[in-house]
Amino acid sequence: MVESKKIEQVNVRYAPSPTGIPHIGNIRTAIFDWIYSKSKNGQFIVRIEDTDRSRYDPHSEQSIFDSLQWLGLDWDQGPDKTGINSPYVQSKRKHFYVEAAEKLVKSGHAYYDDTTPGELEALRKRQKANGEPPRYDGRGRFRSEKDISNSRDKGLPIVIRFKAPKTGNLEFYDEVRGKISFNLSEIDDFVILKSDGMPTYHLAHIVDDFEMGITHVIRGEEWIPSTPKHQLIQTALNIKPPKYVHVPLIFGKDKSKLSKRHGAKSVLEYRDEGYLPEALFNYLVLLGWSPGDDTEIMDKSEIVKRFTINRISESPAVFDPEKLEWMNGIYIRSLSTTNLAQRILPYLEKPEKDGGFSDTIERPINSNLLIKIVPHIRERLKTLLDVKELIDFFYLESVCPKIDELVPKTMDTASTVKCLYASLNLIKNAKDFSAQCLENIFRLQAEKLNLKPGQMFSPIRISVTGKRIAPPLFETLEILGKEKSFQRIKNAIDMLEK
Ligand code: GLU
Numbered sequence: 365m366v367e368s369k370k371i372e373q374v375n376v377r378y379a380p381s382p383t384g385i386p387h388i389g390n391i392r393t394a395i396f397d398w399i400y401s402k403s404k405n406g407q408f409i410v411r412i413e414d415t416d417r418s419r420y421d422p423h424s425e426q427s428i429f430d431s432l433q434w435l436g437l438d439w440d441q442g443p444d445k446t447g448i449n450s451p452y453v454q455s456k457r458k459h460f461y462v463e464a465a466e467k468l469v470k471s472g473h474a475y476y477d478d479t480t481p482g483e484l485e486a487l488r489k490r491q492k493a494n495g496e497p498p499r500y501d502g503r504g505r506f507r508s509e510k511d512i513s514n515s516r517d518k519g520l521p522i523v524i525r526f527k528a529p530k531t532g533n534l535e536f537y538d539e540v541r542g543k544i545s546f547n548l549s550e551i552d553d554f555v556i557l558k559s560d561g562m563p564t565y566h567l568a569h570i571v572d573d574f575e576m577g578i579t580h581v582i583r584g585e586e587w588i589p590s591t592p593k594h595q596l597i598q599t600a601l602n603i604k605p606p607k608y609v610h611v612p613l614i615f616g617k618d619k620s621k622l623s624k625r626h627g628a629k630s631v632l633e634y635r636d637e638g639y640l641p642e643a644l645f646n647y648l649v650l651l652g653w654s655p656g657d658d659t660e661i662m663d664k665s666e667i668v669k670r671f672t673i674n675r676i677s678e679s680p681a682v683f684d685p686e687k688l689e690w691m692n693g694i695y696i697r698s699l700s701t702t703n704l705a706q707r708i709l710p711y712l713e714k715p716e717k718d719g720g721f722s723d724t725i726e727r728p729i730n731s732n733l734l735i736k737i738v739p740h741i742r743e744r745l746k747t748l749l750d751v752k753e754l755i756d757f758f759y760l761e762s763v764c765p766k767i768d769e770l771v772p773k774t775m776d777t778a779s780t781v782k783c784l785y786a787s788l789n790l791i792k793n794a795k796d797f798s799a800q801c802l803e804n805i806f807r808l809q810a811e812k813l814n815l816k817p818g819q820m821f822s823p824i825r826i827s828v829t830g831k832r833i834a835p836p837l838f839e840t841l842e843i844l845g846k847e848k849s850f851q852r853i854k855n856a857i858d859m860l861e862k
Contacts, residue, residue, distance in 0.1 A: 382424035385630040410442035412702030431631040449576040461467030461563035473600035477504030478515035499552040546592040582609040605792025627685035643695040652683035740835040763830030799838035827856035
């Protein structure tokens with residue numbers, strides 16, 4: 365007889381707290397969560413952990429979803445979906461936590477505590493003065509039901525605390541680090557339900573992970589020290605723990621915890637600065653995971669195929685903004701011309717004050733023109749934001765070259781004017797205005813004028829683009845067309861002759 369083996373459905377959750385715009389460390393966790401769920405044909409669940417009302421930021425939730433969406437981390441269950449586990453927002457699930465906390469009180473694993481904030485503060489001060497670590501001393505264990513009800517009548521704040529064992533060891537298995545052992549004497553009676561009726565993170569996520577059938581908790585290493593608390597709650601509630609996968613911290617290059625000072629930005633800032641989502645995704649997945657060989661550039665499907673938990677590293681990852689920029693360039697160059705133009709367009713379309721093209725340039729931006737330009741700038745791009753400065757002259761009616769830039773160091777005004785007049789003639793008489801043909805006649809002309817090609821091309825470039833650094837000259841002239849090229853060179857001559 366063949367027994368069929370039941371394979372457990374993998375459920376992974378990303379459980380951000382809406383306290384700000386997600387930073388890359390946080391989103392790196394979401395990426396791991398997403399990849400793992402995809403690699404196992406499981407469910408990716410997004411749950412908003414908003415029980416800390418003092419740190420709640422109303423704009424944050426939207427930015428979390430915008431970040432996930434932009435990176436293509438589609439979720440199977442979440443606040444905007446009516447999934448089997450809804451609601452997916454903790455502030456809407458209070459009854460689950462109150463019920464669990466009361467159950468723990470009934471079973472003797474937790475107790476009501478009416479210690480006032482003032483008393484807690486006095487305790488902390490005394491411990492500090494004695495050189496002891498600050499921790500709750502368990503005094504609430506000795507409060508009677510009557511004491512608590514008196515305090516309640518007086519309107520004093522009452523919390524529920526978990527009764528943590530004072531001695532012994534607790535072990536849990538982390539899929540990345542193996543067995544981790546904790547001394548229970550380090551854990552005090554911690555709060556599980558606050559006086560505002562909201563649960564703490566410790567209780568809420570345990571209840572939700574259980575209710576939602578989470579099989580794998582993939583989260584940052586900073587949660588390892590709290591995991592014994594979570595295990596205590598699970599044991600007391602008779603809950604089977606999920607598998608724990610703690611991913612390593614991300615450091616800056618100086619080996620300190622990653623912050624803005626290391627060039628790290630929020631995900632939406634990277635979007636606004638012209639990074640491609642697929643590049644950021646690829647880069648972040650390599651912070652703490654490797655495919656086992658030197659491959660670095662991998663698209664999502666390859667990553668999903670190759671992803672295994674046992675290649676997640678224990679040691680901290682180092683965030684390197686230059687490497688991210690490099691990778692972004694590689695992804696930019698791998699896009700087809702039309703695709704790249706489509707990606708660039710929204711950046712140019714934005715109003716000038718938001719970083720788009722000058723407001724004097726007509727909207728919608730001419731995309732056919734952009735498609736002609738893209739092949740000539742692609743190689744230079746590190747971000748999509750680099751484009752604006754490089755190509756705005758194609759779209760402007762006229763440009764304003766600087767006089768001192770028009771005249772090359774090795775030439776004077778008179779010889780520059782002479783060279784520009786010669787160029788005007790060439791342009792006027794050119795039958796074929798293709799880049800190749802223009803290059804041929806301009807090179808010939810340089811020889812005739814006894815100028816090096818670079819000397820001759822520089823004033824032309826500055827005349828037509830207004831810039832020292834611009835796309836290749838003859839392609840630029842071809843795209844600008846005869847009339848605009850002529851007009852701009854003439855304008856430069858006028859400036860020099862004034
Ligand atoms: N809400 C927690 C956070 O934002 C989630 C931690 C966890 O994944 O368990 O860090």
